[in-house]
Amino acid sequence: MSVKEMPQNWEPKILVFACNWCTYAGADLAGLSRLQYPPNIRILRVPCSGRVNPQFVIRAFQRGVDGVLVAGCHPGDCHYVSGNYFTRRRYLLMQRLLQYVGVDPERFQARWISGSEGPKFQQVVTQITEEIRAMGPNRKLRDAQ
Amino acid sequence: MSEMTKKMQEIAREILVKGEAEVVIGWEKGTFWYLSPPAFIDKPEDVQRLVWDDFCHNNLSKYLVDLKNHEGKAAVFVKGCDSRAFNRLLQDKQIAREKVVLIGIPCPGLLDQDKAKELGKNSDLPKAQKCLDCQYPNPLVYDYYLGDKEALNEVAATKEAADYSDVAAIEAMSPDERYDFWTKQYDRCIRCYACRNVCPACSCRECVFDQTRVGWIGKANNSSENQFFALTRAMHVAGRCIECGECERACPMDIPIMLLNKKLVKDINELFGEYDAGIDIEGKLPLGHFDKNDPEEFM
Amino acid sequence: MMKTILKAKLPEMLEQLAKEYKVLVPAKLEGVSRFAAYRENLELALDENVTMPPKDIFFPQTEEMYKFAAKDQSLEIEEIPQDEKLQVIFGVRSCDMKSIDCLDQVFLTKGFSDPFYQDKRDRSILIALSCVKPMESCFCTSMGIDPQKGQGADIQAYDLGEKLAFEGITERGQEVLNKVSGMFAEEDAAIPPMGEFNLTANVEGVPEKLKNMFDHSIWDDISRKCLNCSACAYVCPTCHCFDIASEVRGEDGVKIRCWDCCMFDEYTVMAGGHQPRPGKKERVRNRFLHKLRYFPERYNMLLCTGCGRCVVKCPVNLDITNVIKKIKEA
Incomplete structure (x- = not known):
């Protein structure tokens, strides 16, 4: 399939790296609370947002996701004390590097979402899905040309 | 002599x-x-x-x-x-x-x-x-x-302060222009890994790019895999690159690799305070520690 | 009498041929010289040999072999359609012509015929181009190659300075020349003599001598500065090692064949994890023994054509002529 043209009935595909202790619980709460959010996301549970290796993100773009969200505990709340502070540094650099090679900033985002923030999870996912829907499919870094 | x-x-x-x-x-x-x-x-x-x-x-x-x-x-x-x-x-x-x-x-x-x-x-x-x-x-x-x-310090530095004008020139392009620029550069990469092997910052006992069996990187030479290689390597040497420029000299395809590395050096300096790798061995490593007051942008 | 054409007219001739054939020419693309499909305003690179050898025309760095799909309990295999057009490759230097001979030995002889290679090879008409002035890294004559006569060429072209002369050698070559015969002048042309070589290597007796040098201490010495990258192998016109891998996405997959290099860890590592060539010494030794001993033993020719690409591109200047010298002195 050529990725240059917009396929019919295209729906954005978004990968969410959710930390086990906060964001995943937040997503769970959103579900338990029957909060509606777009079905365009795929959640990948990681022990900590600090587990998100830069390679995971590039690989996701290679294999055809249209956006990546990294989400973890708020600063100070990390289950492992400081994992998310390291994520923050790495993410800040990675975000700029991806932009530098031409990836649009909307396609790679990060948020703090705690276990009690079901509504925030809903709101973030909805917002990102709409942003990416407006941008269309991602062709950059993809391995299908 | x-x-x-x-x-x-x-x-x-x-x-x-x-x-x-x-x-x-x-x-x-x-x-x-x-x-x-x-x-x-x-x-x-x-x-x-x-x-x-x-x-x-x-x-x-x-x-x-x-x-x-x-x-x-x-x-x-x-x-x-x-x-x-x-x-x-x-x-x-x-x-x-x-x-x-x-x-x-x-x-x-x-x-x-x-x-x-x-x-x-x-x-x-x-x-x-x-x-x-x-x-x-x-x-x-x-x-x-x-x-x-x-x-001591008998040779004057050619540059008093770091010059990032080449990086800035790329930052000034539009996202699509930047993507086209880098795609062009890395499309000619033959993945000989001379840049990695000559690099003193690359000291891993086992490199991720030598693990095609595990699936970290595909063996195929194409835009996508080459860019995966370029970006991953740039992130791996972030905070380690001492800007000796050997990668770029060794590259048989003349890819401007230092333009990626310098971008990371520049950002590290802007985001986490002044840091030049390999100057102060007591100093903290930019990706090896953190500050609670680090910039908070998208999070 | 030879058929000559002004160099300035060459694009016109190539243009004409491109109507009938796929025409590949030495060109400078994004700062690297290599063989590329002819198109208008392509920057031809005829002053020096190209950085990337013609190897990848016949043996691409990444080649899709076939596609497959696993559905339920069955497996479907889909062949990849091959290009059927004849291709004319213009401007192959003598060293690279010899390298094609080396590749032919590997992919087509001894009862093994590689269909992917054979297909591309059969569709190719080779126009060799003579050299006048060697580059400072050239040493083809030391490897027994005539820089003004390409082995196995369909057409031999000669560089006369302002002009090029063409001589049809095979029937296929003659046919190609006939297509553009109106563009040529017929004249007696003297082929300018070849310039002096800067580099030489004396390979006499080296393959035999190497038979008893597997455990020699020179390998420690030679390999020390090697970085174990594959710049030498990937710019080499004769290095032909490959690896076959599958790329699978869900139910679909494709088998690909990619260049590989004896400098890499995964090249020799065994299924159980044992690494018979663990370090620089073993890997460098293998590279040179392959070029200078194993290949001559099997095919009666060296696996080096003296093109000098590795001498220029090696980040630590691990020069094969110097290695040969050390072997002789050892």
Whole structure:
């Protein structure tokens, strides 16, 4: 399939790296609370947002996701004390590097979402899905040309 | 023979005769007049192979990683950039300080090999780009010093402050222009990994790009895999790159690799405060620690 | 009498041929010289040999072999359609012509015929181009190659300075020349003599001598500065090692064949994790023994054509002529 043209009935595909202790619980709460959010996301549970290796993100773009969200505990709340502070540094650099090679900033985002923030999870996912829907499919870094 | 070459040979002989080290790593003359590749000297009678000239580009600290499990001691000649690489490897506990004898050389900046090849011997050759960008021409750490001891920092830095105008030129493009630019650059990458293997910041025992069986990277050479390689490597050397520019010199396809590395150096400086890798071995590593007041942007 | 054409007219001739054939020419693309499909305003690179050899025309760095799909319990295999057009490759230097001979030995002889290679090879008409002035890294004559006569060429072209002369050698070559015969002048042309070589290597007796040098200490010495990258192998016109891998996405997959290099860890590592060539010494030794001993033993020719690409591109100047010298002296 050529990725240059917009396929019919295209729906954005978004990968969410959710930390086990906060964001995943937040997503769970959103579900338990029957909060509606777009079905365009795929959640990948990681022990900590600090587990998100830069390679995971590039690989996701290679294999055809249209956006990546990294989400973890708020600063100070990390289950492992400081994992998310390291994520923050790495993410800040990675975000700029991806932009530098031409990836649009909307396609790679990060948020703090705690276990009690079901509504925030809903709101973030909805917002990102709409942003990416407006941008269309991602062709950059993809391995299908 | 230049004065510095003479001094190099003398000190190498002395070190080998006294048994201070088993091997001296320096440079020797290569196939052409503009090549001065690395040389390993084990015997005092071989020291006359050593030279110091305008083409001693290789960062010799890289070879210390090979000697990690070696019993004896090695002596290494270090320019400014080699000494930064040494410090950075030391910080990563890749080498033991006591197993290395460092011989510092103040470096006036080396000449561009490609231009030398093109223009010939009797022409006015420009300095290599990496040397034009250099802020640290004098060795930062050494046991012996081959310059004038009275005048430390005798070579003035070519650049007083870092110059990121080349990075800024790319930042000024639109996202699509940037993507096209980098795609063009990395489409010609043959993935020979010369950049990785010559790089003193690349010290992993097992590299992620050597694990195609595991599936970290595909074996195929295409835009996507090549960019995966480029970006992953850039992130891996972030905070480690000492800007010796060897990757770019070694690249047989002339890909401007330093444009990626410099971008990360620039961002680290802007985001986490001033930091040049391999300068202060007591200093904190930008990706090895954090500050609670780090910029909060998208989170 | 030879058929000559002004160099300035060459694009016109190539243009004409491109109507009938796929025409590949030495060109400078994004700062790297290599063989590329002819198109208007392509920057031809005829002053020096190209950085990337013609190897990848016949043996691409990445080649899709076939596609497959696993559905339920069955497996479907889909062949990849091959290009059927004849291709004319213009401007192959003698060293690279010899390298094609080396590749032919590997991919087409001894009872093994590689269909992927054979297909591309059969569709190719080779126009060799003579050299006048060697580059400083050239040493083809030391490898027994005539820089002005390409072995196995369909057409031999000669560089006369302002002009090019063409000589049809095979029937296929003659046919190609006939297509553009109106563009040529017929004249007696003297082929300028070849310039002096800067580099030489004396390989006499080296393959035999290497038979007893597997455990020699020179390998420690030679390999020390090697970085174990594959710049030498990937710019080499004769290095032909490959690895076959599958790329699978869900139920679909494709088998790909990619260049590989004896400098890499995964090249020799065994299924159980054992690494028979663990370090620089073993890998460098293998590279040179392959070029200078194993290949001559099997095919009666060296696996080096003296093109000098590795001498120029090696980041640590591990020069094969120097290695040969050390072997002789050992």
